[in-house]
Amino acid sequence: MKGMQIFSNQDLQMKKEIHAKEVMSEEGEQMGCYLLNHSNSLFLTPQKGDSLVLIQVLEGRLYCVGGNEEYRLGKNDVVRLKNVKEKVLLTSIGSSSICMYTVNYYQNIEQLNxxxxxxxxxxxxxxxxxxxxxxxxxxxxxxxxxxxxxxxxxxxxxxxxxxxxxxxxxxxxxxxxxxxxxxxxxxxxxxxxxxxxxxxxxxxxxxxxxxxxxxxxxxxxxxxxxxxxxxxxxxxxxxxxxxxxxxxxxxxxxxxxxxxxxxxxxxxxxxxxxxxxxxxxxxxxxxxxxxxxxxxxxxx
Ligand SMILES: [Fe+2]
CATH class of the missing domain: 1.10.3210.10 (Hypothetical protein af1432)
Incomplete structure (x- = not known):
């Protein structure tokens, strides 16, 4: 899907640089670690203007659907979404913990849980x-x-x-x-x-x-x-x-x-x-x- 990249564990070093550069240089950023219970989902909808989301799976597994593509994410995998046109759904398989960086893009995880x-x-x-x-x-x-x-x-x-x-x-x-x-x-x-x-x-x-x-x-x-x-x-x-x-x-x-x-x-x-x-x-x-x-x- 356009604007969406999934990185595997091997690219981790590279991704860290992306976080630091892209996330920290913009305004409106949020960063946090969250625990998701089984089947809990994050639903990311396109926002106006420039937006960026980086999610790293710290523990557990996530199922990700964006547009009509599906991905399965494991420990240490990272999703990077930039100016995504499609809605993206991330569902936790079992309980998982994630680290999420967002810029101009926010969803209240407590409310979702x-x-x-x-x-x-x-x-x-x-x-x-x-x-x-x-x-x-x-x-x-x-x-x-x-x-x-x-x-x-x-x-x-x-x-x-x-x-x-x-x-x-x-x-x-x-x-x-x-x-x-x-x-x-x-x-x-x-x-x-x-x-x-x-x-x-x-x-x-x-x-x-x-x-x-x-x-x-x-x-x-x-x-x-x-x-x-x-x-x-x-x-x-x-x-x-x-x-x-x-x-x-x-x-x-x-x-x-x-x-x-x-x-x-x-x-x-x-x-x-x-x-x-x-x-x-x-x-x-x-x-x-x-x-x-x-x-x-x-x-x-
Ligand atoms: Fe019903």
């Missing part, structure tokens, strides 16, 4: 949704890789991880209810999408908040929260919607057994009015090829 903890909490509240966001992320990224021309991989990855963060507002008796929800309860459930929007907006901006909050929109306009139709729904949200329903159907619930993977694909195909056909057909290919399995864990 808090957000990811909240997302995990939302998942952990119900044993049946445990790991849901992680699996939805994995499925969505797997599908998005095949649809690179049509979507932004970094946006899919980030929005998928945080799509259900708004579920923290739901009382446990609603979250874990076995029978049919009453109208009032269902109205409350529907609110989680906009809570997700409100939580993500100040941290990641409008685009990510909009994609993440649109994961229950349906092609025919029958979804929520906005009742978007067809092309009005961001393509990234359509991918997350397919991954979300696929995970829900193939997960065990207290009142039913998990649906076999291929049956879940058939369900999505039968509901072609609701879910994008080209995305579902890739899901079918991946399931049939055994690339996507229930224990699908080729996370990064």
């Amino acid at each position: 808090e957000l990811f903890q909240e997302a995990r909490k939302a998942d952990l509240r119900d044993s049946y949704t445990m790991g849901h966001s992680r699996r939805v992320h994995n499925y969505a990224v797997c599908l998005a890789r095949e649809l690179k021309g049509q979507c932004n991989l970094a946006e899919v990855a980030l929005a998928a991880q945080l799509h259900d963060i708004g579920k923290v507002i739901l009382p446990l008796e609603v979250l874990q209810k076995e029978g049919k929800l009453t109208k009032e309860e269902y109205d409350l459930v529907k609110k989680h999408s906009m809570v997700t929007y409100d939580r993500l907006l100040p941290v990641y901006g409008e685009r990510i908040a909009y994609i993440a909050s649109s994961h229950h929109e349906k092609l025919d306009g029958s979804g929520y929260p906005r009742g978007l139709k067809g092309e009005e729904i961001p393509f990234e949200a359509k991918i997350i919607a397919v991954a979300d329903v696929f995970d829900a159907l193939t997960s065990k619930r207290s009142y039913r057994e998990p649906m076999p993977l291929i049956k879940a694909v058939e369900f999505l195909e039968e509901n072609g009015k609701l879910f994008a056909k080209e995305i579902v057909s890739i899901l079918r290919e991946k399931v049939q090829a055994g690339t996507i399995t229930r224990s699908y864990c080729h996370e990064y």
Whole structure:
């Protein structure tokens, strides 16, 4: 990707000189060491004017998506981003520590850590949704890789991880209810999408908040929260919607057994009015090829 360079350990000496020269000669620089928990992500968005980010992995591993390219970074690797046009997502695999130098480019890491903890909490509240966001992320990224021309991989990855963060507002008796929800309860459930929007907006901006909050929109306009139709729904949200329903159907619930993977694909195909056909057909290919399995864990 233009403006992005990944250096390996061998170039370390050279990189140090780059830090010193480029970072220290400009104004607005920030420098700090941070600990990232598993799956926590940094999302770097292009800024106006000259900007520079240097990230060195001190411990652990990071998965990096910029535009449609992916990189895996290990200990001592350095990412250098200068005037990058594309958004870049860095996700920690296991816990990792990083050293970050930024110039005119800032993201509040404490705020991010808090957000990811909240997302995990939302998942952990119900044993049946445990790991849901992680699996939805994995499925969505797997599908998005095949649809690179049509979507932004970094946006899919980030929005998928945080799509259900708004579920923290739901009382446990609603979250874990076995029978049919009453109208009032269902109205409350529907609110989680906009809570997700409100939580993500100040941290990641409008685009990510909009994609993440649109994961229950349906092609025919029958979804929520906005009742978007067809092309009005961001393509990234359509991918997350397919991954979300696929995970829900193939997960065990207290009142039913998990649906076999291929049956879940058939369900999505039968509901072609609701879910994008080209995305579902890739899901079918991946399931049939055994690339996507229930224990699908080729996370990064
Ligand atoms: Fe949801």
